[in-house]
Amino acid sequence: MTDSRTGRKAGRVCVLAVFTLLLVAFPAIVFDFYYDLNDDTLIKDIVSGAYTGMPSGYSVQLLYPLSWLLALLYKAVPNAAWYGLFLCVCQFGAAFLIAVRLTALFQSAKGRIMALLAEFFLLFGLFLRELVIVQYSVTAGMCMMCAVFLFITSDNKKGRNVIPLLLVVLAFMIRTEVCLMLMPFVLMAGLFKWASEETIFTGANFRKYLALIGGALLGMLVMFSLNMLAYRANDWGNFRDFFDARTKLYDFYDLPVYDENKAFYESVGLSRESYALLENYNFALDESIDTWLLESMVRYQRRQLNDTFGLVSKNSVREAFWLYQQRILKQMSAADLAVAAAYGLYVVFCMIPAVKNRQIGAVFRRIVPKIALLLVIRSVLWLYLYMMDRVLERVTMPLLMTELAFILGFLLYDLRRLEKGAEPKTKGITATTVYLLVIFLLAAAFAVNFGRVNDEYEARARADMRWHAFMDYCREHADAYYVMDVYSATSYEGASYSEKMFEDVDNACKNYDYCGGWLAKSPLARKKLADKGFRDMQSALLQEKGAYFVAAPDRDMEWLLAYYAKRGVRVQCRCADAIRTDSGDVAFLVYDIRRDDDETGR
Structure with a gap:
């Protein structure tokens, strides 16, 4: 009997592994995996050694224990795409864990197949872009989404919820701010599970749920303490103060x-x-x-x-409320609509049997507090984002993902309660109807989302031609050093400059750096300059065998001349070369900055 049960579990895991591989294969074959922004590529460059020539755990954005582990992997196998692989494993690993839970909730083969189809179309119908064009903040959000879903749908009698706890700690290490933003959902999930116990106020339940909360907090505290300890050195400690002030100024205050x-x-x-x-x-x-x-x-x-x-x-509560209202009324995305539809579906699903069985009051008492509390949490978080003016897709998408997981968790929880009490002839009819409706709606969303992602993918391919031309130019002139204008390095015609995760992986040390950004003035940035024999960027651009400045063709360079003039140095900004794409278009201009009295040039 035990061998038979073990065999069935092993077979189910194998089927789910194949399902997850199909989830990976679809975007990998049809598209390819991209880093979303230059933030992601810079993290990759730091931990891989492409930034300074040596893999480093000081990635600033990820907590040090995670960065240190990634750097260790790069030291062991330098030419592998460890960071990209890590992000993909987190995202598709979350999908795998959700699939495992879905198949555990349904006993029939039909129910399991429909559940997996619903997951497939949900992921690719709503979140195809996030799976193809990967951003570490969204990856943290997917870990939190998975943790919430697993927690809500766990069996009160069997579940120890260790995996959700580990996912929360992992999200905290990937993107601390996203994890903390979504923590109210985790706490509400705990409250919901506690309230669903047969006997709420018992010593065993107190110990059980307080141990979970304490375990998550302890894990986060340990990781945060190790991170603080790693950055305790004077140089890094001073830089962290600079980094925090820069973040507040640019991201929150302007x-x-x-x-x-x-x-x-x-x-x-x-x-x-x-x-x-x-x-x-x-x-x-x-x-x-x-x-x-x-x-x-x-x-x-x-x-x-x-x-x-x-x-x-930046915005008052009244202004934030107005902006939030406008989003709901006029600016809802596909994910917003899916969340709204999930609320409606959940209410309708609960009310149909309630009307039939004349239990409307009891059902209202069961669902209204849950929905009301969830709406309060989501509204407070959205108002906060609008007040801070931080309504960015990489911030809002994790919020929508987690909220959707929460509602679907409610739906599945009540579905199980309904099916346990249903008559044999009617059992499963409601579930089948719900799943067919969900699959149909998500398939329609997939058709729309596929075209949108395809358009962005093609736009990135055009931007790639220009960025690859720049990187090829740097490799061809390996003895020189290049300082890149920050805004010239962000995007082309709205498509961000970035890199593919697994194509032409090159972790060799890069001979260029940005003239600003979140790593500017860090110990790593100063080491990169020192390795080239420069004291700082200002003097590096003026040295006889110094650095070149690179900018887009449409960038006005008067600001650079004015800056040096204010410092008492009259300079010329001579265009030394043009970086062209294979089609002959000028992607960037290379400037030789020299003093007016220097006629030699370089």
């Missing part, structure tokens, strides 16, 4: 307009020319832009912005 706040800028010693570097994100050029200056700007902006119960924000 730069105060120079002309309207001239008195403040003069009081902190920031010239209009240096302000231009902050404005175009090329602040790595100016060593006077330091932690003290950025923190002064942050404090100044706090006094200018809205203060709601101690929360400083």
Whole structure:
């Protein structure tokens, strides 16, 4: 009997492994896997050694224990795409775990097949872009989504919920902010499971759920402490202060307009020319832009912005509420519509048998508190994002994913309760109807989403031609060093410059760096300059055998001339070369920055 049960479990796992491989194969064959933004490629460059020549655990964005492990893998096998593989394993691993749970919830082969079809069309109908064009914040969101779903649908009598706990800690290491944003959903899932126990207030249940909460908090605390310990060194500690001030200024407060706040800028010693570097994100050029200056700007902006119960924000509560309302009424995406449909489906699904059995009051008492609390949590989070003006797709998609997982978890939980009490002749009819409806709607969404992702994929291919031309140029001129204008390195015609995860993997040290960004002025950035014999970027561009500046053809370089002039150095900005694509289009211009009295050039 035991051998037979073990054999069935092994067979089910094999089937689900094949299902997951099909999930991976579809986007891999039809498209290919991309890093979404240059943030993702920069993390990859740091941990792989492509940034400084040596794999490093100091990726800044990922917590150090995770970065250290990835760097260790790159040291063992340097030419593998470990970071991309890790992100894909997290995302499709979450899909695998959800599939395992779905097949465990349904006893019949028909129910399992329909559940897997629903998962297939849900993933590719709503989240195809996120699976093809991978962003680490969304990966953290998928881990949280999976954790919530597994937690809600677990068996109260059997489940220890270790896997959801580990997924929460993993999400915390990948993207701390996303994990913390979604923690209210995890806490509500715990409250829901606790309330669904036959006897709520028992010592065993107190120990069970407090142990889960304590385990998650302890895991996060340990990872956070190890991260803090790793960055305790003076150089990294000072940089973290700079990084935090930069993040607050750019992501939450914005730069105060120079002309309207001239008195403040003069009081902190920031010239209009240096302000231009902050404005175009090329602040790595100016060593006077330091932690003290950025923190002064942050404090100044706090006094200018809205203060709601101690929360400083760009938008007031009223403005945020209006924006939130506009999204619901006029700007709903496919994922938004799916979440709204899931709410409606859940209510209808619960009410049909309630009307039939004349149990409307009892059903209302069961579903209204759950839906009300879920709506409160989602509304508070959306209002917060609108107040902070951080309604970015890489932030909102994890929120929608987790909310959808929550509602579907409710649906499956009540579906099991209904089927256990249903008559043999009617058992399964409601479930079949629900799944057919879900599959039909998601298949329609898949048809629409496929075209959208295909258009973006083609746009990225056009952008790739230009970015690959730049990287090929750098490899061909390996003895030189290039400083890239930040805004020139972001996108082309709306498509982000990035790299494919598993095509032409090259982890050799790159001989270029950005003139700003979140890694600017870090110990790694200074090491990269020092390895080339440079003290800082400002002087590197002026040395006889120094660095070249690279920018898009349409970028005006007057800001650079004005900056050096303010420093008492008259320079010429001579176009030394043009980087062309295979079709002959000029992708970037290479500038030789030299003093006016230097006629030799390079």
